[in-house]
Amino acid sequence: MIVTTRSINVDTNTTSDEAYVSVINITPQVHKYAMEEYISNGIVTLFIPATTAALATIEFEEGLVSDFKKIWSRLVPRDIAYKHKFLWEENNAFSHVRASIMGPSLVIPMANKRLILGQYQQIVLVEFDNRARSRQIAVQFMGE
């Protein structure tokens, strides 16, 4: 069995986005790592060690990404009363709650050296924080 753990680094900034959400396509980097590892069959575990960002899959089309962001304004609005404000300059309870609901982990099976992903299915980092962040996503290959 082989286990290797790598990381993908992404700088994010949601402040210019109306919904304070940023969606970053990390699929090419995951494919690149998969080709470099000696694993034919097994899993790739992606994990974001953070409480205001999440991982997901989505068809990475501009209109759809915009729709996805807009839904978060509807589900977990920024402008309702929150209690999580220990530092005045943060005020990002909405970011935490959105990230918790989306979830930090994603497990994708590999077979015959290929990730089992849909034709239009992309792996994305979903940044929910309301300030610039540097993210490091763990990408772990386990298999044979």
Next chain:
Amino acid sequence: MIVTTRSINVDTNTTSDEAYVSVINITPQVHKYAMEEYISNGIVTLFIPATTAALATIEFEEGLVSDFKKIWSRLVPRDIAYKHKFLWEENNAFSHVRASIMGPSLVIPMANKRLILGQYQQIVLVEFDNRARSRQIAVQFMGE
């Protein structure tokens, strides 16, 4: 270590459903595969390579399944304005957004040759697309 990857094929159609959601119980097939594999301890990774369907667990009771569908009409309605409409006949942004939030993967541990599932907990495919689809769910066993 053993790694084997199989698939479950399901034809779906949500068009007769008011909420455009279909919930299909795939638990018996996963149990059948688990019995056929020589794995005592490890994981089963389920993954749907698609952007308009998801995987979940739920108590598979008719009233509850109906409640689950209805909530999606509330959370991500069909009748609000979406930008994802590159083909007129599609118009399924709501399907994509629902599937992204639910998520494509599910990992269930196995111990002593048994899936660790609750007594009433069933594994389901949740079809969110607004047209008939043929789905192929990856079911990968990894362990010893």
Next chain:
Amino acid sequence: MIVTTRSINVDTNTTSDEAYVSVINITPQVHKYAMEEYISNGIVTLFIPATTAALATIEFEEGLVSDFKKIWSRLVPRDIAYKHKFLWEENNAFSHVRASIMGPSLVIPMANKRLILGQYQQIVLVEFDNRARSRQIAVQFMGE
């Protein structure tokens, strides 16, 4: 390869909570188990074999936990009409639907004998049921 499966037992009770949600931090127990296992690199799979509770990660701060609970009252309210009521004393369709959306599993990679978790990221059991429950969370280590 090593595979070991353990469990964390938690007694929960949401009945004194306005939103009927209880968030329990299980991170110290997971870290304790991780230190006791002989795994340097691999995954920890957490799974709750239940249909009215879920697993998540969150910054475990009192104000934020309160915000998280409140959002569930907004997303999946208790006081709308549900069909899942086969026993009069249950009436917990909202618990099932919330748990299904949050999800029962969480996979966290380990590298160099450490869980890859964010500095403030805690692993929590989210109890959604409307009566006292005894929960047993599966914690499976797989790696080398």
